[in-house]
Amino acid sequence: MVINMKAAEIDPFIRYVNNYSPSYDYTEHERIIYDYEFMFIMSGSVIMNYSGKRYELKKGDLFYLSPNVKNNIIVTEKDRLRTHCIHFDWFAQDKTYDFTAEEFYMHSVLSADHVEKEAILKSRPVPSPEDLTLSPHIKELEYAIFAPLFEKCYRAFVSASPASQLLAKAAFLEIISALICSANEKQKREPMHPAIARAVEFIKENYALNISESSLAEKYGFSPRYFGKIFRQSAGKSLNEFIMERRLFAAKEMLIGSDMTIAHIAEQAGFCDAFYFSKCFKKKEGLSPSDYRAAMRYI
Numbered sequence: 107m108v109i110n111m112k113a114a115e116i117d118p119f120i121r122y123v124n125n126y127s128p129s130y131d132y133t134e135h136e137r138i139i140y141d142y143e144f145m146f147i148m149s150g151s152v153i154m155n156y157s158g159k160r161y162e163l164k165k166g167d168l169f170y171l172s173p174n175v176k177n178n179i180i181v182t183e184k185d186r187l188r189t190h191c192i193h194f195d196w197f198a199q200d201k202t203y204d205f206t207a208e209e210f211y212m213h214s215v216l217s218a219d220h221v222e223k224e225a226i227l228k229s230r231p232v233p234s235p236e237d238l239t240l241s242p243h244i245k246e247l248e249y250a251i252f253a254p255l256f257e258k259c260y261r262a263f264v265s266a267s268p269a270s271q272l273l274a275k276a277a278f279l280e281i282i283s284a285l286i287c288s289a290n291e292k293q294k295r296e297p298m299h300p301a302i303a304r305a306v307e308f309i310k311e312n313y314a315l316n317i318s319e320s321s322l323a324e325k326y327g328f329s330p331r332y333f334g335k336i337f338r339q340s341a342g343k344s345l346n347e348f349i350m351e352r353r354l355f356a357a358k359e360m361l362i363g364s365d366m367t368i369a370h371i372a373e374q375a376g377f378c379d380a381f382y383f384s385k386c387f388k389k390k391e392g393l394s395p396s397d398y399r400a401a402m403r404y405i
């Protein structure tokens with residue numbers, strides 16, 4: 107039973123968040139879920155079979171699964187999948203319909219009344235915001251925005267903090283806000299010029315290099331002034347803003363996932379020195395790189 111409510115009324119319950127990176131080939135048994143699920147691809151790729159259709163999910167893709175829809179994934183080790191999955195309800199539910207992912211998805215714990223519970227779950231209400239339309243396969247999200255948010259939600263959920271659920275809920279709401287903003291920006295944005303699309307991919311792969319507007323303009327056959335104009339029209343931001351975003355995102359990944367020094371991270375991310383890196387980072391994030399690393403590892 108689906109009950110539609112408004113996005114302004116969203117009061118999510120975060121049931122489960124994982125950091126999943128399988129190291130073997132397998133095909134998941136076909137299943138259904140009883141709540142909603144976001145599956146964000148942090149790296150690699152995976153095949154998703156959903157409601158009779160086959161989808162290839164790649165890094166930066168988001169897949170939105172609804173209750174009672176048959177689905178399964180096909181994992182290949184060489185594709186090096188890593189994903190954060192969030193199981194959630196959009197709105198608070200009566201305790202009659204509560205359940206744990208451990209019992210009904212991972213089957214690591216089975217209660218004495220498991221069969222009775224399962225029958226109840228198949229008819230549980232699943233309210234969703236009627237004014238927020240999400241397709242199952244959401245592509246072309248800004249990885250630098252969404253990856254840290256999913257990482258933040260995961261770290262909040264698995265933390266030992268008494269505020270774990272509240273922190274996970276806050277991170278989830280940031281994800282929803284970013285999805286809404288992303289959809290609005292796409293509607294306003296002009297179609298991306300093919301040369302700018304190639305330039306964007308070049309920057310994503312080579313952000314640590316000394317990239318200038320004049321060098322890219324020459325590379326793609328434009329004057330610097332015209333290149334800067336069509337880049338802003340296509341990407342929604344200036345070239346320098348885009349490069350800075352990519353460098354700061356790479357730096358955040360290194361701060362969270364490594365023990366490299368701040369100076370080494372600054373160099374790897376393409377900054378001229380640690381002082382300038384720290385200045386740019388604090389202006390954008392409101393924290394110094396060291397404080398950001400400590401905060402993210404805490405939650």
